[in-house]
Amino acid sequence: MSEVLLSARNLTKRFGGLAAVNEVSVDLWRGRIHAVIGPNGAGKSTLANLLSGDLAPTSGTITLGEANVTGWKPESVSKAGLGRSYQKTNIFLPFTVWENVRLAAQSRAPHPARWLRRATSFAATNERAQRALALAGLEHRKDAVAGTVSHGEQRQLEIAMTLATEPRVLLLDEPLAGMGTVEAERMVELLQRLKAEHAVMLVEHDMDAVFALADRLTVMVNGQVIASGTPAQIRADANVQAAYLGEEH
Ligand SMILES: Nc1ncnc2c1ncn2[C@@H]1O[C@H](COP(=O)(O)OP(=O)(O)OP(=O)(O)O)[C@@H](O)[C@H]1O
Secondary structure, eight states, X not given: OOXXXXXXXXXXXXXXXXXXXXEEEEEEETTOEEEEEOSTTSSHHHHHHHHHTSSOOSEEEEEXXXXXXXXXXXXXXXXXXXXXXXXXXXXXXXSBHHHHHHHHHHTTSOOTTGGGOOHHHHHHHHHHHHHHHXXXXXXXXXXXXXXXXXXXXXXXXXXXXXXXXXXXXXXXXXXXXXXXXHHHHHHHHHHHHHTTTSEEEXXXXXXXXXXXXXXXXXXXXXXXXXXXXXXXXXHHOHHHIIIIIHHHO
């Protein structure tokens, strides 16, 4: 069943005189992958930073589930249900795959008096980690040291670590960057699996993957949305062809 899990309205972020994000609205639905594309400097990362709370908007609102999370700190936005994987890796390379996911799951455990935590809460954390690992397709690599697994598996691990916080909305920054064909195919399959239970927003430069994966696209140029719609609508949009796709094709 489809449902809007995150809704941003008229988001603007100014850096001095530059509107890096200018009156952008976007809805993220459970069951859909929403890709944000656009040339370098279009404002994609800034938009992602606004949604995750890494930057506060100059104006506009962000609603996550029932909560108005505008201006909330990243940790609070994360607790409210938004999981973000970053381009820059957050993995502890000397730890095993399992230890990394377990640590991420633990970050969601109640804060006060961790030392008093009962066995049941340890079990719950382990279960969360186990589910995330399985969903990301990494169970068979559980005991491998994170620094020794392939680049593609490290990207899967980042997603597993994000999933371990049990988000409803997933914000993924270039999950296919630097991947070979086989790894990219595996990641595409993973993302398709994830959208069943999540709303997924993707910032990605690989246009073949974007058009294969996305149910909806938002095209940004110079901070503004120039088109928004299904892949077929975006392909047919004259503004998009002129402003963006024309560059590459
Ligand atoms: N912290 C900042 N201070 C000042 N200007 C910034 C800041 N962050 C981004 N910008 C500017 O805002 C604009 C949008 O940048 P942003 O990184 O969001 O674009 P992008 O679409 O993600 O680009 P890319 O595809 O190259 O990652 C650019 O002109 C950039 O120089």
